[in-house]
Amino acid sequence: MADTEPVKAGNLVACPLCGEWNIEGADHCENCLADLAALDVPVTAQPGAETEFNTPLTSLRVLRPVVVAPETPVRDVVARLRDEPDTAAVVMRGSTVVGIFTERDVLKRIVGRPERLDDPVERWMTPDPVILRDSDTIAVGLHKMAVGGFRHLPLVHGDELVGVVSGSDLLIWFLIHYFEGVPAGS
16 A cells, blocks of 8 residues: 555544544544545554654643533632633533633633623633543644644543643643753653
């Protein structure tokens, strides 16, 4: 098989960025959101195992999430974010992530509108956020943030929320591993 031929299994094609299997003809990878529609023939080679960008996200020191219920008043969520300024509020209904509320939401939707401070956070959160799984790599995290324009993404293990990965976490990882010579995994 030539290098340009897609790796196929039935009607599935491997994503060229993360290797996740997707239904042939899908516009975006279900795992990393890579654009699959623009490819004439999907390139299916996975990044080499030797790259440090294949390091699992679990190697990061992730932020402890601020967890709130959908009915929590915005005023209370903003106060908690003031106490934990480097993270975001993950909105959960039971054990399910239903949204995320960040400083960007505060600036774009709340500032200058004090009447919204008493609304439930569910009204102003970003619903159904893109999530990262503990099995995802640094490359997948970077890609999801870059494609979606996100600064914070919830990190889950199975159905359990374990943290929030920030753009700063990934930038610090990059600086340590590529400018200070610290090998990945150390």
